Amino acid sequence: MTVLLFVYGLLRKREKNHQLLKGARCVCEQAAINGVLYETDKGLPAASLTGTSFIYGELYETDHQMIRELDAHYLDFERRETAVNTDLGNKTAFAYVMKPEKCVPFDRIESGDWKEYRFMKREDDSPVYYFAYGSCMDNARFKQAGVDHFFAEPIGGAVVEGYSTRFTLKRPDGSRADLVEDGGRTEGVLYKLPFEAATYLYKREGVDSHTYRPAFVDACANGRVYTGCLTFLVLEKAEEIAPPGHYQEEIERGADLYLSPDFSEKLKRYMNSLPKI
The missing domain is CATH 3.10.490.10 (Gamma-glutamyl cyclotransferase-like)
Structure with a gap:
């Protein structure tokens, strides 16, 4: 038993x-x-x-x-x-x-x-590998915040097994992206970052306000598996609704640049299929 x-x-x-x-x-x-x-x-x-x-x-x-x-x-x-x-x-x-x-x-x-x-609490200067699957696949807001230099070394498109990209964070104008561990397979962008970039990501993802929480996943990129990659998961998951247009545009720009054409198209169709608010 x-x-x-x-x-x-x-x-x-x-x-x-x-x-x-x-x-x-x-x-x-x-x-x-x-x-x-x-x-x-x-x-x-x-x-x-x-x-x-x-x-x-x-x-x-x-x-x-x-x-x-x-x-x-x-x-x-x-x-x-x-x-x-x-x-x-x-x-x-x-x-x-x-x-x-x-x-x-x-x-x-x-x-x-x-x-x-x-x-x-880490004290070494080893790089941080960060898996982005939503708006952070696009660099527009990195530039606006003056932190684009942190994200200047993208490894490229990456696959994470066991998870699906979903849209469970409800906001007044629509939803935001999430990773759900449902046995699926998703794609995103893997970045190599200096540790100090984590401060920006924690703030952007609302860790202190309990919007997202930091988590760690394994990602495969360019034939190599990167273990323990930082990512962020929605804490209070709601029923999925469509993301707002400006947010979807960010995701699509990043997807077109880094993800496989099949997955990029699948992600677009999925976002368009979700109910509007």
């Missing part, structure tokens, strides 16, 4: 304990539970199932033998069942958490995302 396991810290992809999940199937890369995420006094992640904030992580399908092995590894944690939110609906899964009172001395991670927390 299989069981589901939600992981939020060192068990996630490319984290140091991920090998403990060898053989487990990743069901969702973008999953969330209600709770609070902390950094312990040992510099490690820990979560408590309290409050209505979100903790972001990944959802895996595994078996009871692996769960028993993980129980022995995470003796300082409790294994609890909890509701998990995904783009394909709610699930119930195990998670390794701590009692709230044990977390009192620890520092809270406000974003609820261990990967994002470590990304923002």
Whole structure:
């Protein structure tokens, strides 16, 4: 019998304990539970199932033998069942958490995302790879903001598997783009950026106002897979409606320049098919 396991810290992809999940199937890369995420006094992640904030992580399908092995590894944690939110609906899964009172001395991670927390604390000067799938495929607003020099090294068109481009952010004049993890396949533009460009992207995407949240996906461009690319996902997804004309024009300019002709045409048809406000 299989069981589901939600992981939020060192068990996630490319984290140091991920090998403990060898053989487990990743069901969702973008999953969330209600709770609070902390950094312990040992510099490690820990979560408590309290409050209505979100903790972001990944959802895996595994078996009871692996769960028993993980129980022995995470003796300082409790294994609890909890509701998990995904783009394909709610699930119930195990998670390794701590009692709230044990977390009192620890520092809270406000974003609820261990990967994002470590990304923002990075001290090296390695480049950031950013996957854009909406208006950021076009450079008009980069020029207006005086940040076009940050985006002067586009890798080019890129493919992300497992996701579809949708339009779930409702605004008074229409919708804005989103990536939905529904098993699809989408295209966008992959940029190589200096780390300081992240400040502009966080502001543009409304991270502080909880409009989009930063997330990480794998993108294939020019025959190479770039892992852990920064992107942004809509937090409160609404029923899709058509984007406004000016926004659609930005998307189409970027799509015509970077994406495959078939996908570019498919994206245009999809936007035109959505109901108007």
